[in-house]
Amino acid sequence: MPAPGRRTVVGRIRPDPVLVQAVIAGALSFAHLHDLAAAAGQDGWKAWAYPISVDLLLVAAWRRLRNDGPSRLAWGWFVIALVASLGANVATAGFLDLRHPPAWLRFGIAGWPALAFLGGTLLAHTRGVAEATDPAAPAEATPAPAPVPDPVAATEPPASPPKKETTDLSAAAPPTEPPRPAPAPAPVPAALVAHARKVADEHRARTGNRIDADTLRARLGVPPQLADAIAAQLT
Template identity: 85%
Template structure:
């Protein structure tokens, strides 16, 4: 099991979030929101802040997302400053009570707009479902310009080499026909008789005529007699 190492940035975020949460709770309680309502205010502010930041991160910069991000940030930062002793929370002013009382409706409006307002990419493509980022268009491959064909005048002048005509692939030589051993022995006797009578080795045409066989078979027999 690996050793757990705390992340300083995460620890700092937890501490800052807890302090801001407590300040918002104290401010709501001082403005007359007691019980569970005082705890709901910091949750509402933090959720609106996260929703606006997520919209900025996923869909890019937009006036709507920046507007509600700044509103939630001012609400959170204002609670931190107000609870530092700049106001007498035992006798909160009327504008503070008015702002705390109107915050739920304002947060509901902001959350609804962030959730249901189309981004610029979604508005450009009406068929795209909500909250789906369009895939980037594929980059076309670079087109290589084809070289112009050589003109006959350039070929005649010797500026460009003439294209060689395509050569047909050579076919393999046919395998020699099998020759029976008895026919080879008879052909050898005929060849010996011809040599004894003329003094010269028998040629293929004479051998074919004496044996009465096709030219291909005569070639095969002559190849075995040599």
Template identity: 65%
Template sequence: MPRKLRVDAVLVQAVIAGALSFAHLHDLAAAAGQSGWKAWAYPISVDLLLVAAWRRLRILRTDGAPVRAAWLWFAVALSASLGANIATAGLLDLDHVPDWLSILVAGWPALAFLGGTLLVHAPGHQTPAPAPAPTAAAAPERTATASVERAPEPAPVPEAFEASEPVPALPASQPAPAPVLPAVPAALVAHARKVADDHHARTGAPIDTDTLRVRLGVPAQLADAIAAQLA
């Protein structure tokens, strides 16, 4: 599918204005004594300096750098272009160009070369380079030095601890008290003794606490108290 050609009014206007300005600069250079290809080179020189100054101005603004030099050369190129357009509007007799205008036209190449060179080599805003990271060999040495320098000094001993008074000894730990066994009724002790005698008669061995607890159906603590009574 063929693409449709879209005409941009702004672009058309820029082309027309550039062509007219280019022709006016050529006519002025030719009237000032510049013939042949030299008359055609003057419009190119003026327009290139104007564009270069504008681009440099935008870059310096973005970087936050000074823009006075870019503004100066932009004003010089704009004055040359605007002056040529006004001079060819009938205010100047192109058949009898004054000497000062011929001198300006003849000196323009050197001025444009100087402006273009300064614009290209103007210093911009440079971001400072980050500091290099310490090497692996220097890191342990620096750490060791820092640890030695930051080592805390021993605190002075108070005068109270320098006295010759004996330090009281800590009391010895007391043994844990034996668990208190619950009281056992006499009837339960008598019944348990019968169970123990029966077990000894059948097995030939004294009854143990677990068997006594199972035979009597009592808690473990109460069985311990009964076994103590039977011992």
């Protein structure tokens, strides 16, 4: 008695009618192309190579249509291969005297290898719509972040443009400008001062010395002017 597992596997093997029909149609078309090539003077292995060439071109064009979508290139070579296959089926059905093939049939069979080579090359090496967009294209340059304005420098008044020297010797000496007042210290948030005080206390407990402005600036990551203003409030 066969094992249940084997009976289940055998029961799943069922012939696909569509696949059987495709095999039969392909075999008949293959034979018709062979007979037509042999009648046109291509004997031996050359008569068998013609149907292989036609079927491969037909499959290549259909694969291009399925992968990249409709295009003139794929549709054109698909129609050429389909006409060659259908023409062989019709020609071998008694519409042509294969014992005395016409000249145009000999000409077409003789020129098919070059035509099929051209079609296969174009289908294989012409970029499709999906490949036209280069994935390795450089991305757009990211704009650099705007520089953070210095709070101390922002409070300074703009410098006056230099004055041109006068060539008039009789003119009196220009009056001296009054000294500009020192810029007011930048306002320091109370939370930043409290954090700086903790850093200063930790530095004093670890080294025994008071923290200087450079060390405070490095620990807090602030501009030098802001570090000086914080250090002034810690004294």
